[in-house]
Amino acid sequence: MPERSKSPADDPFGGRKPTSHERMTGLSWDASYHDGPAPWDIERPQPAIVRLASEGAFAGAVLDAGCGTGENALHLAALGLPVLGVDVAETALTIAREKAGDRGVQVEFAAADALRLDRLGRGFGTVLDCGLFHTFDGDERSRYVRSLASVTERGGTLYVLCFSDQGPGTGPHPVGREELGAAFAPGGGWSVVAVEPDRVRTRYHDDGAPAWLATIRRI
Template sequence: MPGRQGDRTDDPFGGRRPTSHERSTGLPWDASFQDGPAPWDTGRPQPAVVRVAAEGGFTGSVLDAGCGTGENALHIAELGLPVLGVDVAETALETAREKAAGRGLEADFLAADALELGKIDRSFDTVLDCGLFHTFDAEERRQYIASLASVTDLGATLYVLCFSDEGPDLGPHPVGLEELNAAFTPTSGWNIAAVVPDRIETRFHDHGAPAWLATIDRV
């Protein structure tokens, strides 16, 4: 899920400023993957992502921002689409590459800062954010949205699957509809086409946690 970059140095954050989530926990995102699966790593693609894929929502070149161990990206790769998964967690990326090789799938995985995606020097037709947006604070979200705009052209589509603040047994960092609407605006380069209630599967929710699935157009 996380998507900021750091080199493997004595500094667990690789010389970068820790994200708001990392500052609150005192741990880098990579730590979530070092002692077994992360809480959100179910070992399979999210049902919402599978459904979007079945409906033809992913087209052209695809970016999975905060790809984790790669299950969503690899599901998209099975469709024959070129996909790049980016994340800060090197342990997760190593697992994703091993999965791709073991399954004979063409998918690239790269350590990259989600707040500075322009450094990738590539452009994407479709972007998936599964569980990344909700981890950022307000200032990080502004940077992130501008970063996404830097790697997409007019007409691109962004899918955001994030924890919702509506319903019982909420996930961490739940997001309200007003937060989504305030973040993705035409002035920021985006227009929300649709937001529907959904679920995010985790290892600790029997039937998934309440979520929003937002379809957002690059304008």
Template sequence: MTGLPWDASYRDGPAPWDIDGPQPAIARVAAAGGITGAVLDVGCGSGENALYVASLGFSVLGVDVAETALARAGAKAAERGIEAEFAVADAFRLRSLGRCFDTVLDSGMFHTCADDERPGYVASLASVTEPGATLYVLCFSDIGPDTGPHPVSRDALAAAFAPGTGWSVVAIEEGRVLTRFHGEAGAPAWLATLERI
């Protein structure tokens, strides 16, 4: 997967999803004790979710294909005195990282996958986790007005992690994704909690 289109989103100004802070849904997961062990943030962008989780004392690796975004993430980490690691990686080939994680965050990556790409992405996530690991997917929902681009139905989200994928659906809850274009309330979203089995 080439990073050029994604990189351009950061070079040409703030990306629509770059909100200068963590997604509130991810912050709530952390506040509820939902983050454990080593953490992977897939499609981390400029790093706000990763930096927030790292500021809580967790070991975090943020990966993306957009090198401009990763450079910004690294600069933010240095400015804020937060220890976090950022690296270029293809979300469809996470096994190449050669590491395993206890918690995986996907804030805005899943809904960018076409239907036929989802099985490969879900398998890639499984390749860097072991049974008992937790995955959180925050993606645009197709419910309600003012949906974000590429909205996903609840059924499609659940189907992507169906039996046989290495994952079990713990919960899929309604939520919001903040963007630069959806006002203070953000866009309709799903927050899925998945367990590696």
């Protein structure tokens, strides 16, 4: 009897190894978007990212790593910046593209594994990580940092907005300030410019959860 060809439903992870977050929840990232907005999808850009953009923090080509349904990428693109948003969740990317069409915003969205950004074959002056770094465990984190290094131009800037371990009401996978410093060490080609307290809005945190906003330079 001939072997049945595999469909996407047979492998919800698209041929890649599930991340620690996916193994913990038992769901692929894509499945998070199947029954309405995901917990982190507030259907508007994160206030911290809006503030950064208003301060002129984004320059050159911009990569939004783990863009979800695209609100941050769309906000930056609407300001006239060339933006590529990438994610492994095809459902989220479909929603992002529909938003772009409805709003008349010129922005690019593509499926890509954040742990293999080198496959993009491109470089960016500014890279944004809004809520992705904190989902990775130790081994994944080192791979992710190397992946970011492969696409962040020398002298370029990486912004990381992640859950903090400081204060009440912390989100899942909280990160310590020292963990950011250890991950983005000079030996890996990075210089941590600043790590400031901030907030991450979610569907379960009306006033946001404690967060770190890290400004990191590629050296």
